[in-house]
Amino acid sequence: MATKIGMVSLGCAKNRVDAEMLLFTLKQEGFEIVADPAMSDVAIVNTCGFIEDAKQESIDEILELAELKKEGRIQAIIVTGCLAERYQTEILKELYEIDAVVGIGANSNIANIVREVLKGKKVEEFPDKLCLDINAPRLRSTPFYYAYLKIAEGCDNCCTYCAIPKIRGKFRSRKIEDIVEEAKGLVNNGVKELILIAQDTSRYGEDLYKKRMLPELLRELCKIDSNFYIRVLYCYPDRMTDELIDTIASEPKVLKYIDLPLQHASGKLLKRMNRHGDREVLTELINKLRTKIPNLTIRTTFITGFPGETEEDFTELSEFVRDMRFDRMGCFAYSPEEDTPAAEFPDQIDDEVKKHRRDIIMEQQAEIMAEKCESMIGKTIKVLFEGFDRYAECYYGRSSADAPEVDGKVFFTVEGKKPAVGDIIDVEITDYIDVDLIGEYKA
Structure with a gap:
């Protein structure tokens, strides 16, 4: 046995x-x-x-x-x-x-x-x-209709709060032909949604090809002759080039969804984090993205209570979140990690203050999300049908605005013939609860 x-x-x-x-x-x-x-x-x-x-x-x-x-x-x-x-x-x-x-x-x-x-x-x-073999075959654990596609391993960004470069090693891209070959196998086996992941997808190709090649990779993946979509996660804001933005905008198979971890809006704190930009630069980027990519969903994350964060820094972050009205957002209280520079910084913030600031940001975002969900009522959207929720006693799926495991769902009733799992269907939105939309599907 x-x-x-x-x-x-x-x-x-x-x-x-x-x-x-x-x-x-x-x-x-x-x-x-x-x-x-x-x-x-x-x-x-x-x-x-x-x-x-x-x-x-x-x-x-x-x-x-x-x-x-x-x-x-x-x-x-x-x-x-x-x-x-x-x-x-x-x-x-x-x-x-x-x-x-x-x-x-x-x-x-x-x-x-x-x-x-x-x-x-x-x-x-x-x-x-x-x-670690970054091209090794795998036994997929996700449902048949979506799959993660890791395009690189490791990280060279060395943000001062993060231990990932020490844990995972230097940034290593996979070859375009290896990624495309794996993608072909996945879509031939019924995958409808390919989710590109790496510690920094926007850095893809720098090591292998001596230039950023995510736009080229996306174009090659889009040439695969099959009915599927591509979702891109973990893009760094300072590497959102015009070429990458234009590629996302122009390729029909690339979902109009960008995961853009910003971490803060204060230029002073971003510099201490070994990141780039400030509120003005980030605002300009967000506005450019929304102008060039209609109906774009932007997901981001922030950190509160990073060492040295003053009330003024936090107010700047709070105002930025209010002004930008992100479609999806997570916020985390800073966690000092061993063997990272930030853990040794002076001006560490009290845990209760960090958590209180996080809660304020999340409460702000909850209000924004409620307004965004309210605006969806009466609209009909495309939903990837995933199954039946016995607790909610209705069917559910995800829209193009929702990545699996991190975003919300669309719950709906079915009138007529039930669709097959993995089908992309039209759902009319009638209500919402928290970050989840509620609707009806009529066959």
């Missing part, structure tokens, strides 16, 4: 792609993949280590599995991913129930690692991060 492997993958979509590569390798090596780690022989936790909350979620998941191991329900626990890469030997010392801690460079050796822990051995394996 084949050894059963269960995996919990935490954190971002980029980490999820790594998990899918691990699962493919294990299945190829003859292991049985099970959906529930509690029903496995070996449980793998693919951890996130980006901010404190994410680290705690990873630790909590490991401790839950440790209880199952104590009860004899699973035999071994393997920890990989960002937390493992970042803390390495410390994890085994603190969490003795773990059988292996391995870095991202060891992903291709995961089958041998499983075999070793089943023999009762403790494994610590941390090859060079560059050993």
Whole structure:
């Protein structure tokens, strides 16, 4: 009987792609993949280590599995991913129930690692991060109609609050032909939505081609002869060139949706973050994007309570959010991360102040979102049909303005023949609740 492997993958979509590569390798090596780690022989936790909350979620998941191991329900626990890469030997010392801690460079050796822990051995394996194969095949864990497409690994931006460059290594782009080949396979298998991801998609190609090549990549992907759409996540504002903007505007297969993490509006704080621009520059960019790309959805994120953030800086951020009226937005209280420059900055902000400022920004955004949702009532929009929600007792899907896992949904009733999962249908909007739209579909 084949050894059963269960995996919990935490954190971002980029980490999820790594998990899918691990699962493919294990299945190829003859292991049985099970959906529930509690029903496995070996449980793998693919951890996130980006901010404190994410680290705690990873630790909590490991401790839950440790209880199952104590009860004899699973035999071994393997920890990989960002937390493992970042803390390495410390994890085994603190969490003795773990059988292996391995870095991202060891992903291709995961089958041998499983075999070793089943023999009762403790494994610590941390090859060079560059050993991570960015073109490895994967066993997809998303629904058949959408897929993440990682176009680069690592990061060279070195924002002062972020540990990702230390965890994931230097920025490495995949070749255009490799990405296009994978994309063709995905759309031929029914994918309707390709979601391009990297730590900084707008930097794509700088290392390989000595210039930014995201516009060229998008044009090549759009040549694939199939009915699908492309969503682009994680574009940095200072790399939104006219060529990239024009490509997004002109290519019908590219959704008019841009994920643009801005982090703040104060020029002083952005400089301390090792980022670029100020309120004036960012306002000009947002206005240009909206002018050149009609009906554009802009998603962004902000940080409150970064070291040195004064009341004036926060007021500037608050006014910027009010004036720009972003379509989708997240805001996080600053989390000081070990081995990052910002953690050592003077003028650290009290936790309660950071959280209070975050709550104010999110309350502002809730009012903006309510007004935007209200304006949608009576309109008919395209929705990717995803399924039935038994709690809401109605069907649901996503519009082009909603990325999976981070944005809202469209809930709707069906009159007539039910559409098939993955179909793109017309839904008339009749109401909303929080950030989700409510509507009707008539076959």
